Amino acid sequence: MSVEPGSPDGPPLSYEAAAGRVEEIIRRLDSGEASLDETLALVSEGKRLIEQCAGELAAVAGALEELKLDELVSRLEQEATGQ
Amino acid sequence: MSSPAGNDPAIPAGIPESQLAGPFPVGEYAAKLRDRLREFTHVQLLGELVNLRMARARVYFELRDAGGAIPCAVWRRDWDAMLAGAGETPAEGMQIVVAGGCDYYPGSATSSPGFSFSVSDLRIAGAGDLLARIDRLRKQLDREGLLEHQQRLARPLLPRTIGVITGESGKARDDLLAALARRGWAGRLVWAFAPVQDRHAAPLITRALGELAGTREVEVVIVARGGGSLADLLCFCDETLCRTVALLSVPVIASVGHHTDRTLLDDVAAVSCSTPTHAAEAAVGIDCLRARRDQAAAAGRLAEHAGRALGVRSRQLESARRLREHGRRAVLGRARRLALLSRAPGAHLQRQRSSLHQQLREIRAGSRRRLESERSAGATRALVISRKASSTIAECRERRPRELERLGLALAGHDPQRTLERGYVLASSPQGRPLATAEAARLAGELSLRFADATLPARIEER
DSSP: OOOOTTSTTSOOOOHHHHHHHHHHHHHHHHHTOSOHHHHHHHHHHHHHHHHHHHHHHHHTSSOOEEEEHHHHHHHHHHHHHHO | OOOOTTTOTTSOOOOTTOOSOOOOOHHHHHHHHHHHHHTSOOEEEEEEEEEEEEOSSEEEEEEEETTEEEEEEEEHHHHHHHHHHHSSOOOTTEEEEEEEEEEEEOOOSSSOOEEEEEEEEEEEEEEOHHHHHHHHHHHHHHHTTHHHHGGGSOOOSSOSEEEEEEOTTSHHHHHHHHHHHHTTOOSEEEEEEOOOSSTTHHHHHHHHHHHHHHTSOOOEEEEEEOOOOTTTTGGGGOHHHHHHHHHOSSOEEEEESOTTOOOHHHHHSSEEOSSHHHHHHHHSOSOHHHHHHHHHHHHHHHHHHHHHHHHHHHHHHHHHHHHHHHHHHHHHHHHHHHHHHHHOHHHHHHHHHHHHHHHHHHHHHHHHHHHHHHHHHHHHHHHHHHHHHHHHHHHHHHHHHHHHHHHHHHHHHTOHHHHHHTTOOEEEOTTSOBOOSHHHHHHHOEEEEEOSSOEEEEEOOOO
16 A cells, blocks of 8 residues: 655655645644644644754754765765675 | 167177177067057958957957967957947857957056957858857757756755865855855765866766766756856867766756856756856755744744644533533432422422412411401591581581571561561552652552551552
8 A cells, every 4th residue: 555755654755845735734724724633633744744844954954064076985985895 | 679788888788699689678679569560461350259358448359260369359449339330249159250450569567468469340250160069969969858858857955965066276166155055055065176178178077977976975966167258168068068967867057157158068957057156046945044944933833723723622622521510410400300309299299288378378367457457447437427427417506596597687687578667668560560769659650558567559649
């Protein structure tokens, strides 16, 4: 059985898809049309997606790492040899 | 020209044993050279325009063909006039015809000299061989569908690793770093430094592209170089390079030259940018700083909705609990009442009976009190009436005889009989009509005279 991307058990959405889905969720919540059960479900989904986006942003939020191509290649070769 | 050093003590001696004239002051020689060059016959030249540079007062470019090149210069005002006449702006790679002659700037102690072909007129002859060749290659790549291949690739909005191919000492590197920092991006940057200008550039750039894409860690590659002439940017029109880029599965962002420059790499790349700054923004599709703020705001909004929803849920649960409590109380109350009714119907009837008896007693007592009261009031009224009647009877008994007597006296006062008894006579006609005057008696003739004791007829007789 296939699992929907972005669902708790499925593959993660891309950053742009996740961010877009969060905006969609907030628009739906702001409209006031969601029932209580739907609101709680949307809030849960939105929190999970925000955590995912925050994780991706955190991955490029530290210190810039600069490598020369040769350094990257040798590092990858070492990793391959180590395995 | 001044005399050589041997004749002028101010000028040092020349090279010993040299057969050549001189030494002459270089400025004088340069001026003579300029004059001689200007004497050359003015001609028209045909070639491709490259390295076009605009200065404040002069316009410089080169005219090239396969056999050689000549630097050209033209006054800016003349250039503008030529453009107006040509109806088209000459661009890099175009085949042009220029008219003019040789010139030489002799320089000075502080400025360098320079040879140029001083252009006095210009005509655009068509696209140059270089441009024509590039255009043919562009059409060929287009026919093969290679111009769209990169544009169909999905570009990550937030790559973790970016590869950059640029010159190691170029300004593009600093511009890229500054733009990425402004974007708030601090992932991994893999530099592949390569020459970006000469005939060796294209193969090295091609190899670097292949190696970057081959690492599988690099999610997007930027090829960056500052502005330059068509000749400078020619390596980015290399067929092998462009075919390699077109077939890569990693998106390539081209940032070669300025917005007026267009190379084949711009055509085959996923994105074509005019500056390294734009290339950085294309590589990192979101402003990370703003995205973090937006995420915080979104998290806040979600928390707000969650709080509200949980509040509603909590109130619903409380309502349900209270409803259950009310229901329980209602059932208990009903049960108690039913139990009471089922347990003591006799007592209930007894209470009702007692209540009715009590009401009956109260009604009787009330009736008695009412009768007593009315009886007492009737007696009082009878007594008052009786007393009033007695008083009235007694009064009548005493007052009425006196009244009758008074009336009798008053009536007697008016009785003519009493007047007659005092000696008066009442004369009247035989018909009984009183005759109050002598004339009336005379006219009547016959009359009756009533005395107190009897009435006598009488007749009037005149004497």
